[in-house]
Every structure is written in structure tokens, then in C-alpha cells.
Amino acid sequence: MTETTTRYRNTITQAVYKKLLKPLFFRHDPEDTHDSMTAMGVHLSNYWLGRALTNAMFNYRNPMLEQELCGISFINPIGLSAGFDKNAELTDILPDIGFGFAEVGSITGEKCVGNPKPRLWRLKESEGLVVYYGLKNDGCEAIAQRLQGKHFSIPIGMSVAMTNCLANADIDLAIHDYAKAFRTMEPFASYITVNISCPNTAGGQPFIVPENLERLFVVLDTIPTTKPIFIKLSPDFSMMQLDTILAVLAVHRVHGIVCTNLTKKRDNPHILDTNISEKGGLSGKVVKELSDDMLAYVYKKAGKRFLLIGSGGVFSAEDAYKKIRLGASLIQMITGMIFEGPQIISQINQGLVELLKRDGFATIKDAVGVDAIKN
Numbered sequence: 001m002t003e004t005t006t007r008y009r010n011t012i013t014q015a016v017y018k019k020l021l022k023p024l025f026f027r028h029d030p031e032d033t034h035d036s037m038t039a040m041g042v043h044l045s046n047y048w049l050g051r052a053l054t055n056a057m058f059n060y061r062n063p064m065l066e067q068e069l070c071g072i073s074f075i076n077p078i079g080l081s082a083g084f085d086k087n088a089e090l091t092d093i094l095p096d097i098g099f100g101f102a103e104v105g106s107i108t109g110e111k112c113v114g115n116p117k118p119r120l121w122r123l124k125e126s127e128g129l130v131v132y133y134g135l136k137n138d139g140c141e142a143i144a145q146r147l148q149g150k151h152f153s154i155p156i157g158m159s160v161a162m163t164n165c166l167a168n169a170d171i172d173l174a175i176h177d178y179a180k181a182f183r184t185m186e187p188f189a190s191y192i193t194v195n196i197s198c199p200n201t202a203g204g205q206p207f208i209v210p211e212n213l214e215r216l217f218v219v220l221d222t223i224p225t226t227k228p229i230f231i232k233l234s235p236d237f238s239m240m241q242l243d244t245i246l247a248v249l250a251v252h253r254v255h256g257i258v259c260t261n262l263t264k265k266r267d268n269p270h271i272l273d274t275n276i277s278e279k280g281g282l283s284g285k286v287v288k289e290l291s292d293d294m295l296a297y298v299y300k301k302a303g304k305r306f307l308l309i310g311s312g313g314v315f316s317a318e319d320a321y322k323k324i325r326l327g328a329s330l331i332q333m334i335t336g337m338i339f340e341g342p343q344i345i346s347q348i349n350q351g352l353v354e355l356l357k358r359d360g361f362a363t364i365k366d367a368v369g370v371d372a373i374k375n
């Protein structure tokens, strides 16, 4: 398919999504809509024709977007963030939607039903979501069973977290829980992300305390693996917290940092909706600036030591490009796809190629961090 045909195809798909499907979806409960979309994705992935049609509607490739990072080949830098495919049910269809990689989970040591419903809300004015799932997932053993014998055509990261239960207030038990999820999911992972920044769990975020983080990685370091290990940070950390966390991570087996998770803060000028839930973390355009600021800070502080993955508020090629120029080698997204439609992945990738050409870069790698160095 030529660049022009792809552009026409995406414009038509975008119009169908925004004028027909989105108004329909947005009339229904967000969690029900998400569950229906997951079921449809699983259904499509079960048939060759379903996958081929999806691919024809959404795929886009360009060698300028290809990268080799931490020994993994990425066909493009746009990945699905953790939290959309909590139980790793969509790994067969995500490549056909155009993703260059995907992170499934977060997956915990034990099955968890999550927080009581409702636990997902749309912020229509702010173009974000309020997320209060509380790490709902089937648990590492059931998910590992589901993935037995699967062959992935794009890199699949496994996001691991501690089970959302009161028992994990005990740090030793919480570490054991992380280690169980890590060990169980490791054989299936292209990379593993340790999520220490879920804003919605019973025990809070005990591993943002440097001593606890140190204890966690002392244990995780002993689990045999050759896979890259990333960690996911909260955009709400202060600079001082971030500095101490980076100092701990620097001496452990950590290869990359995901900047960032959801924000809990409500004093955010990008919140345009009124009466939003007091519970939960905020995504999309609400978290974008916080994520970008943290990404830029981490790149300047530790960009040589860690690979950076930018996550938070990506709705366009310009948003993704900004994160790349601030220091991200890879990008993750969820909310932009919900507000703009799944063709946005192809549109971002095609837009990135145009932006790279405009600025005289031959590949993504050449653009990583150029703005951070200037500041």
C-alpha cells in the first residue's frame, strides 16, 4: 500500500470511528465497552480472515521506524500500554492493529477481582480516563497457562505487580508475590516491566520507598533471565523521590524505565471535567505534561544508563515525536486509541516518518533525546 493510499484509508477509518462508533461506545459503560472490544478482538484473532482484514485496515510499515533495542527488534515504536490487555488475550491481534509491541498485564502473583465497580470513567472534556481497576487480572498461573505454546509476531512485555490484597502490606510477602509473577511470566516475555506505581492498590505504593525498592530488586536480581527488565514510575514522584529511586535502580538489573503511569493528583489544570471521582488514577491529556516533564528529567539524569519508554497522553504523531525528542526510544498508549480510534497507531507511525524526514533524521534513533540535550 502506498503512503497516499494509507493516508486515505486512515482518514476514512477515522471518520467512521469518530462519527459512528465512538458516539455509540461513549453512550455505554466504559468497562462494558472495554470488555466487548476485548471479546471482539479475541474473536477476530481466532480466524485467519479476521486477522487479515484487521491487518488490511490498520497496518503500516516503514523501515525508518525499525529499531533494535536491548536485543529486541521493534518494527515500529508504538506499543500498547499495560492495562488494556490485562489477561494477555489479545496478543494474536495486536500486531494487525499496527502496534510495534505490547505490554500485557499488570499480572500479579494471585488472581485478583480488583476494586468494586464502577472503576472506570471517561473524562470527555479533558480527553482522559479515571482508572480505579485495582489490578484486576486472572493471576500469573492462569495467564501463563493461556500463553503456553503461543508464538508472538511482535515483542510482548509482561507487566508484573503485587496482588492487590491486605496481606501484601507485609513487605516480605509483597516481594514474594512480585517474584512469583516475575518467575512465572518470564518464559513468555520479550521483556518484563516491574510496576511499582499502581495508584489503586490497598497497600498504596510501598516500593517507592528506597529501602523497600532495594529489597525488591535484591530478590528479583537472583531470578535467572536474559530478558530486559523495565520499571514503571509514577508521574507524581517529586524530583527528590525520583533521584533516590534512580540511585537504587542504577545498581540493579534494570535496563529501562517507563515514564509514566497514571497520576493521582487532582490539582491539575488539564482536568476540564467537573465532579470527577476522587478515587483512581488519571490518564490521557491530563497526565501528558507530567509524563513529558518526568521523561525529560529522567533522560537528562540517567538517559545513558536506561532505555526510556514514554507513556501518557499520546494522541498524535506530534505527541509521540515530542516524547522521542525528549528521550524516549519507545512509546506506549491507551487513551489516545480510545478517543481517536485504532487507526491512530498507523496515523502516528506514518506521521512520525514525515516528521523525521522534515527534520532530516534517517531513523527514530537519530531523534531520541535531541531536545533534552539542547535544554
Ligand SMILES: Cc1cc2nc3c(=O)[nH]c(=O)nc-3n(C[C@H](O)[C@H](O)[C@H](O)COP(=O)(O)O)c2cc1C
Binding pocket: 081, 082, 083, 084, 105, 106, 120, 129, 131, 133, 135, 159, 195, 198, 232, 260, 261, 262, 283, 284, 285, 287, 311, 312, 313, 314, 332, 333, 334, 335, 336
Ligand atoms: C484502563 C486502564 C488500565 C490500566 N491498568 C494499568 C495496569 O494494570 N498496569 C500499569 O502499569 N498501568 C496501567 N494503566 C496505565 C497505562 O499503562 C498508562 O501508563 C497510562 O494510561 C498513560 O497512558 P495513556 O494516557 O496513553 O492512557 C492503565 C491505564 C488505563 C487507561
